Amino acid sequence: MFFNRVSYIYKNRGNRCNVTIETEAKGLGVDLVSVTRIAKLIAGHDLETLQLVFTNKEIDYCHGATDSIYSYALCFGIKEAVAKALATGLVGIDWNEIEVDLTGTGKWVCLQGKAKIQAKKLNIQQWHVDWWRLDNHLLVNVIATSKK
Template sequence: MLIGVGTDSIEIVRVRAAIEKIGCSFVRRLFTEREEEYCEGKKDPYSSYAARFAGKEAVFKALGLGLGGCKWTDVEIINEAGGRPQVFLYGQAAQIAQEKKIAGVLISLSHDRERAVAFAAAVSAEAILMRE
């Protein structure tokens, strides 16, 4: 069963400007070590950071949080070996998901030269089982 949805879009240049201006403290406040490692391993790390930024905002919305209620690093988006992004919830985000009986969050990320976009769907255990 679908419990919540969220979407977000951001200009890649905005994320790039924030990283170049603020540096490591910006990256560490918003992204986990695994996300940073993934993004920095890319030819264009800024588009990957922007996609994850949009993804996290989409997940917050799917959980019913808007932009408050948990830390940015409570949501982690890591690509599986085949490339499909997967959402991991920690801390307050995991607690909220448990309270709302959310078993997982499905996510789609995309970007072009200018924008990154994400769509997230918070689903129940039945939906996860049907997907597998």
């Protein structure tokens, strides 16, 4: 894998401080999600079926969100991208082993079971998540990293 230097500039009372942190990219996952497709998935299934894909925490958050369908689509896309970054896809990993936190705590991804084991094998210590809304689609990008 390759090393990536990440520079952050902090402002403290007008003074600038440059900090460079070196991380090693361990995996990359990208997913393009159709919000319409997710809306049909949500509308066409009961809670028990949704629990096959989403955890109770994710369902509670998404149902309470201002744009519920957008939240479900983002959650779905992050799960897909994380699975790709783990280099397994969803083969051997259950959807619920990848939990997405959209509450703004800064910890986007929580892994359980086989997903967590795979992340440990790859020495993944951190997840960097970005997304873009493009009309009726979401483009999700996930980078898995470890410290150098």
